[in-house]
Amino acid sequence: QEQLVESGGGLVQAGGSLRLSCAASGRTFDTYAYSMGWFRQAPGKEREFVAAISWSGGRTNYADSVKGRFTISRDGGKNTVYLQMSSLKPEDTAVYYCAARRTLIAPMTWREYDYWGQGTQVTVSS
Numbered sequence: 001q002e003q004l005v006e007s008g009g010g011l012v013q014a015g016g017s018l019r020l021s022c023a024a025s026g027r028t029f030d031t032y033a034y035s036m037g038w039f040r041q042a043p044g045k046e047r048e049f050v051a052a053i054s055w056s057g058g059r060t061n062y063a064d065s066v067k068g069r070f071t072i073s074r075d076g077g078k079n080t081v082y083l084q085m086s087s088l089k090p091e092d093t094a095v096y097y098c099a100a101r102r103t104l105i106a107p108m109t110w111r112e113y114d115y116w117g118q119g120t121q122v123t124v125s126s
Contacts, residue, residue: 002029002100004022004099004100004117006021006117006119007120009122012122012124013125014088016088022036023079024100033104034102035055035103037098037107039097040122045094049109050063052108053106055078057073069085085122090125090126093122095119095120095121097117099113099117101114101115
């Protein structure tokens with residue numbers, strides 16, 4: 001059974017940093033190439049794109065709101081993706097979700113993703 005498990009969320013002061021991790025497991029992830037992305041959803045708001053990385057890791061996409069502050073990467077084995085978040089702002093507060101799709105590119109819309117994690121809470125205090 002395919003599974004995405006996020007970790008690393010928590011409470012941090014504005015200006016601080018956090019690193020989120022997402023571990024993928026299951027036959028699909030062991031067999032096929034897939035891209036991974038991070039999305040977030042704040043209370044009362046729609047889910048929004050944060051960052052995505054291609055299968056090779058050579059292509060990354062970021063939302064304008066996080067460019068220069070967040071960095072997405074994946075390990076050599078490709079089954080774990082990270083989101084390094086720096087210079088955090090209160091408006092970054094949300095539940096962050098990891099997602100995966102069987103594709104070589106790095107999709108930027110949530111509807112393009114097939115697999116989702118359960119989410120991890122990130123809270124940035126002012």
